[in-house]
Amino acid sequence: MTVCHNSYFQESPLEFLTMEEDSEAVIRRWEDLDTDILVKIFQRFSVFELTSGLAHVCSGWRVACCDPILWKTLDLSFMKSHFIKIPLEPYVYVERRSDETLTRVLKLSMNLSRGSTTTLIFHFNLFVSDEQLTYTAERSPCLKRLVLPAWNRIKKTGICKSIRIWKDLESLTMPSIANPPYLMAEIAKNCRNFTELKIMGPFEPFFANTLISLLPGLRVxxxxxxxxxxxxxxxxxxxxxxxxxxxxxxxxxxxxxxGLTHQRRVVRELDSRIMEKAARLRKFLTCMELETCVMCQRTEMDEGIVRWYKYEEGQWKADEVSSLHLC
Known part of the structure; x- marks a missing residue:
């Protein structure tokens, strides 16, 4: 559906025609349309459309645009930054217009949502800044699920400040991080209901030990x-x-x-030691079909850091665990 910009409504009356039983045309005002009907219509709109000026059409549309149903999930997985790689931190330069668009969408969304957002999804290659993240955190204090973008522009101060606000956080999807203790420590200290974690990147003993010491209650x-x-x-x-x-x-x-080999060995089949320990789990999901599985082949080719941009759009959203699946 095409969204009409505010200028159109300023030039045209907010009225529409209906036919009564006696076949006489009756003029009705759009602002008198039932709010529930408007909300159902707006549920079909994208975030871009909802933040394009609909709330300024009339008071009735403003009420509908602020309905919590529309903002329970703020899905920005369709937004990607326009950037170039650079040799120094943060290793990316985000094009100004791209950054301004994200800031605008976040500000308008947070204004309309009125703190009702409980799920926030960023695209894997959306380079969010500290300021953008903390601004969003301050205006979505009831967040329960967070899908984080790339780390490049997010600093320790920004993510820790946000986690302190998100005390109801239960689920986090994140890229791998070189120094995870500070983030896990903030989650352990502030998010008592946290039980679900997805890590997109290499998983080494240091990270495992961090989870064991700081998040022993992890369930998924x-x-x-x-x-x-x-x-x-x-x-x-x-x-x-x-x-x-x-x-x-x-x-x-x-x-x-x-020993003296100094060579790592890729395990092609899980041994009895792992399988016996995993037997206590309710679900242990595996796929190691290198010869037939495309995703297994991609993971090995990319050496455990999958270059999602090379593959079909949205592949990074998939997960065999239903509560983590985004598609």
Whole structure:
């Protein structure tokens, strides 16, 4: 559906014709249309359309545009930054107009949502700044699920400040991070209901030990399409007593170099040691079909850091765990 800009409504009367039973045409005002009907119509609109000026058409449309049903999930997974890579931190330069568009959408969305957003989804390649993230956190204090974008422009101060606000956070999807303790510590300290984590990137013993020490109550963990250290996998199977669901589909497990070989070995089939420890889980999701599975092939080709931009749009949203699946 095409959204008419505010200028159109300023030049045209907010009226429409209906036919009564006696076949006489009756002029009605759009602002008198039932709010529930307007909300159902607006549910078909994208975030761009909802923030394009609809709320300024009339008071009735403003009320409908602020309905919590429209903003329970703020899905920005269709927005990607226009950027170029640079050699110095943050290793990307985001084009100004692209940044301004994101800021505008966030401000308008947060204004209309009035704190009702409980799920926030960023595109994997949307380079959000500290200011944009904390602005959104301050205006969505009831957030329960967060799908984070790339880390490049998000600093420790920004993410920690946001986590302190999101005390109801239950689920986080995030790229791999070089130094995870500070983030996990903030979650452990502030988010008592946190039980679900998805990591998109290599999983090493340091990260596993961080989860074990700081988030022992974790119930769902997805490491799909990643390079997983064998010792790290054993560690979480032993050290996360409340873990119920573990997804390592399309990942490959790597045994660290031992002895004098100095060579890592890719595990093509899970051994009895891992399978026995995983038997206690309610769900243990695996796929290691390198010869037949396209995603397994892509993970190995990209060495555990899948270059999602090379593949079909939206592939990064998929997950075998239904509560983490975004498509």
């Amino acid at each position: 963990l997805s490491l799909r399409c990643s390079s997983i250290n064998y010792d790290a996998l054993l560690a979480i199977l032993d050290g996360l007593p409340n873990l119920e669901v573990l997804n390592i589909s399309h990942s490959y497990v790597v045994e660290p170099a031992r």
